Amino acid sequence: MxxxxxxxxxxxxxVPFAASLVILSLPNNRRKVAAALAVVGQVLALAMSIxxxxxxxxxxxxxxxxxxxxxxxxxxxxxxxxxxxxxxAAMLVMITLVxxxxxxxxxxxxAEDKNFPRFFAYLxxxxxxxxxxxxxxxxxxxxxxxxxxxxxxxxxxxxWIERPAAxxxxxxxxxxxxxxxxxxxxxxxxxxxxxxxxxxxxxxxGCLEAAGLATLGASATFIAxxxxxxxxxxxxxxxxxxxxxxxMEGPTPVxxxxxxxxxxxxxxxxxxxxxxxxxxxxxxxxxxxxxxxxWIGVTTALMAAxxxxxxxxxxxxxxxxxxxQLGLMMVSLGVxxxxxxxxxxxxxxxxxxxxxLGAGSVIHGCNGEQDIRKMGGLRRFMPMTFATYAVxxxxxSGVPLFFSxxxxxxxxxxxxxxWPQSHAPYYLVLAGVVLTALYMTRQIIxxxxxxxxxxxxxxxxxxxxxxxxxxxxxxxxxxxSVVLTPAWPWLDAYLTGEGVRFDxxxxxxxxxxxxxxxxxxxxxxxxxxxxxxxxxxxKRPANxxxxxxxxxxxxxxxxxxxxxxxxxxxxxxxxxxxxxxxSDWMDRFFWDGLVRGFGAxxxxxxxxxARVDERGINAGVDETAAGARGLGRxxxxxxxxxxxxYLGAIAVGMLALLLLYAWLA
Amino acid sequence: xxxxxxxxxxxxxxxxSIGLLAALSRRHAIFILIGIEMMLAxxxxxxxxxxxxGPQHQPPVGVMIAxFSIAIAAxxxxxxxxxxIAVYxxxxxxxxxxxxxxxG
Numbered sequence: 001m002x003x004x005x006x007x008x009x010x011x012x013x014x015v016p017f018a019a020s021l022v023i024l025s026l027p028n029n030r031r032k033v034a035a036a037l038a039v040v041g042q043v044l045a046l047a048m049s050i051x052x053x054x055x056x057x058x059x060x061x062x063x064x065x066x067x068x069x070x071x072x073x074x075x076x077x078x079x080x081x082x083x084x085x086x087x088x089a090a091m092l093v094m095i096t097l098v099x100x101x102x103x104x105x106x107x108x109x110x111a112e113d114k115n116f117p118r119f120f121a122y123l124x125x126x127x128x129x130x131x132x133x134x135x136x137x138x139x140x141x142x143x144x145x146x147x148x149x150x151x152x153x154x155x156x157x158x159x160w161i162e163r164p165a166a167x168x169x170x171x172x173x174x175x176x177x178x179x180x181x182x183x184x185x186x187x188x189x190x191x192x193x194x195x196x197x198x199x200x201x202x203x204x205x206g207c208l209e210a211a212g213l214a215t216l217g218a219s220a221t222f223i224a225x226x227x228x229x230x231x232x233x234x235x236x237x238x239x240x241x242x243x244x245x246x247x248m249e250g251p252t253p254v255x256x257x258x259x260x261x262x263x264x265x266x267x268x269x270x271x272x273x274x275x276x277x278x279x280x281x282x283x284x285x286x287x288x289x290x291x292x293x294x295w296i297g298v299t300t301a302l303m304a305a306x307x308x309x310x311x312x313x314x315x316x317x318x319x320x321x322x323x324x325q326l327g328l329m330m331v332s333l334g335v336x337x338x339x340x341x342x343x344x345x346x347x348x349x350x351x352x353x354x355x356x357l358g359a360g361s362v363i364h365g366c367n368g369e370q371d372i373r374k375m376g377g378l379r380r381f382m383p384m385t386f387a388t389y390a391v392x393x394x395x396x397s398g399v400p401l402f403f404s405x406x407x408x409x410x411x412x413x414x415x416x417x418x419w420p421q422s423h424a425p426y427y428l429v430l431a432g433v434v435l436t437a438l439y440m441t442r443q444i445i446x447x448x449x450x451x452x453x454x455x456x457x458x459x460x461x462x463x464x465x466x467x468x469x470x471x472x473x474x475x476x477x478x479x480x481s482v483v484l485t486p487a488w489p490w491l492d493a494y495l496t497g498e499g500v501r502f503d504x505x506x507x508x509x510x511x512x513x514x515x516x517x518x519x520x521x522x523x524x525x526x527x528x529x530x531x532x533x534x535x536x537x538x539k540r541p542a543n544x545x546x547x548x549x550x551x552x553x554x555x556x557x558x559x560x561x562x563x564x565x566x567x568x569x570x571x572x573x574x575x576x577x578x579x580x581x582x583s584d585w586m587d588r589f590f591w592d593g594l595v596r597g598f599g600a601x602x603x604x605x606x607x608x609x610a611r612v613d614e615r616g617i618n619a620g621v622d623e624t625a626a627g628a629r630g631l632g633r634x635x636x637x638x639x640x641x642x643x644x645x646y647l648g649a650i651a652v653g654m655l656a657l658l659l660l661y662a663w664l665a
Numbered sequence: 666x667x668x669x670x671x672x673x674x675x676x677x678x679x680x681x682s683i684g685l686l687a688a689l690s691r692r693h694a695i696f697i698l699i700g701i702e703m704m705l706a707x708x709x710x711x712x713x714x715x716x717x718x719g720p721q722h723q724p725p726v727g728v729m730i731a732x733f734s735i736a737i738a739a740x741x742x743x744x745x746x747x748x749x750i751a752v753y754x755x756x757x758x759x760x761x762x763x764x765x766x767x768x769g
Contacts, residue, residue, distance in 0.1 A: 641768030643761050644697070648689050
């Protein structure tokens with residue numbers, strides 16, 4: 001292995017950044033160059049990520065740290081650094097691989113867009129920011145990349161800026177995540193105040209190492225919770241999840257990138273990265289901060305899964321599914337299953353990217369239609385999309401044995417079941433698993449089965465440039481499970497730094513049968529409920545969902561996202577609005593009056609000084625000037641211009657001097 | 666009557682007065698110059714007289730001062746005449762009463 005490369009792994013984010021800058025400087029009609037640059041940048045990043053990954057394989061439990069001084073002020077030096085450990089390396093490979101598939105897919109999906117190069121510049125920028133975030137060895141550096149990810153998401157969600165909804169969604173995403181980032185920033189300041197360093201690992205002096213953690217004491221809980229605010233914002237956890245479904249306004253590859261490989265993964269990654277902070281002072285694996293993480297995660301997972309059942313937009317269903325899955329990951333982290341959470345994050349990256357790109361392919365085939373009630377029967381028109389989508393659906397639903405999502409979900413259920421504090425999260429997560437299988441079944445029946453409806457009548461399969469990434473991702477979603485099975489938990493061992501051994505007996509456990517039964521029954525339930533979806537059945541018209549027909553009030557509650565947006569509109573935004581109105585009024589009448597009062601005082605003083613000037617000083621100066629003028633007039637009369645007069649004056653003067661002399665002598 | 670200091674001083678004073686009168690009363694520029702030259706001659710006469718009747722009359726002191734003075738007077742006359750010619754060319758006249766452009 002190229003040992004020199006290990007010390008330059010910061011090239012991995014630098015390459016997409018450089019590609020992005022070059023693309024931005026290109027003229028807008030160099031479409032092929034732009035796409036090629038972005039894809040090549042991503043391929044290079046992938047190659048380097050694999051090299052970095054291989055390096056971490058060679059030396060188990062390795063941690064390559066590159067620290068450097070950013071600047072010095074007085075006695076203090078501010079140091080940043082990069083870190084390569086199994087967690088970062090696994091994330092790097094996942095991000096670059098999924099990113100590459102999305103980039104290639106975008107070439108086909110965005111082919112007709114007029115701002116094609118700009119799109120690829122932003123995509124590269126997004127990937128670069130996320131890669132930088134993953135390898136940061138300093139909370140400050142991580143925060144910088146964190147904000148760059150936020151900026152990139154803003155640019156990409158609002159990419160179709162001419163649509164008001166897209167601009168609104170971009171703003172919402174930016175502001176909502178910013179609320180979380182505020183907490184993150186405060187937590188970071190607090191951490192710096194206590195430990196004096198923001199480096200994670202620094203030869204025993206970092207803030208995540210024993211010496212650094214010892215300085216924190218009781219404040220660790222608050223710091224961890226503040227940092228979790230940021231993670232909740234980015235990863236769409238309740239109550240900051242509202243931006244995520246709206247982010248669907250961006251182009252579909254962006255949704256895939258945000259929901260699978262970048263952005264939302266950042267929050268989970270952050271919690272995993274600063275996990276020692278959360279786990280500090282744990283009794284039996286439980287700390288107050290981790291308990292908060294668990295309950296937030298459970299709430300999010302269940303709520304989002306419920307909302308997903310009642311959505312009609314193909315991308316919104318996937319968005320809520322992402323929110324739900326992220327909640328699941330948070331639960332896993334909270335109950336102590338860091339490796340399980342990260343494994344689910346990685347597996348989720350593959351199959352969620354697959355689902356989103358599949359949805360993009362469907363939307364592309366249906367000429368931009370996103371309402372699943374208007375699709376149907378696409379199985380026949382888009383066989384490749386259907387096959388890959390089915391793989392993604394089964395991975396997400398957690399079908400065991402062959403799909404990566406099944407194993408990681410199993411793992412999460414396993415760690416959750418052993419949480420000492422309460423068994424409630426376990427049952428709630430199980431309910432979430434059932435709901436996941438249900439809404440994915442509903443979606444796939446609506447979109448791919450039954451008769452073709454209005455939007456899918458003229459559907460066509462997408463070009464190869466779009467189906468190839470789908471196939472690659474589907475293969476990843478399947479073969480990724482090889483390293484996840486309990487029989488050979490290679491990835492688990494890699495992440496935790498333990499040895500791995502092959503044991504087929506572990507494959508057979510009660511949990512496996514439980515999830516097999518649960519997933520199987522909920523898929524069957526879904527098939528039974530939605531078998532006649534989209535066609536009239538009895539008194540139910542064609543465009544009414546079977547569940548909507550059975551429970552109209554409940555369905556409306558879920559379809560309207562539990563009215564959380566409306567609640568925020570009424571409470572938080574309402575209060576802000578009131579405050580704004582009050583400030584406006586204060587400005588207009590109180591402060592303005594004060595300013596006007598001061599102004600009037602100034603005016604009066606001005607008038608007074610003007611009077612003094614005119615009457616006193618000006619008059620004096622005028623008088624002097626008049627005197628000088630009079631004297632000048634008088635003297636100028638003596639200048640007759642006649643030489644002889646002057647001569648005479650001289651003579652008289654001389655005579656006078658003589659007389660004076662004579663008189664004095 | 667032996668020539669004494671007083672006699673010479675009276676002559677020189679008379680010469681000066683005549684020159685002054687000429688300079689003040691004549692209207693022709695050349696005559697004014699002549700008047701001035703007469704006043705200078707009176708001054709030169711005084712130099713020599715005070716030297717001649719002074720307490721110690723080493724040879725050429727007074728005469729040399731007079732010679733310097735005459736040289737300066739010559740230069741001054743040249744400048745004065747040049748001015749007069751220039752003025753004449755401009756005004757086509759030598760009457761000083763007409764040259765009053767510098768009046769205040």
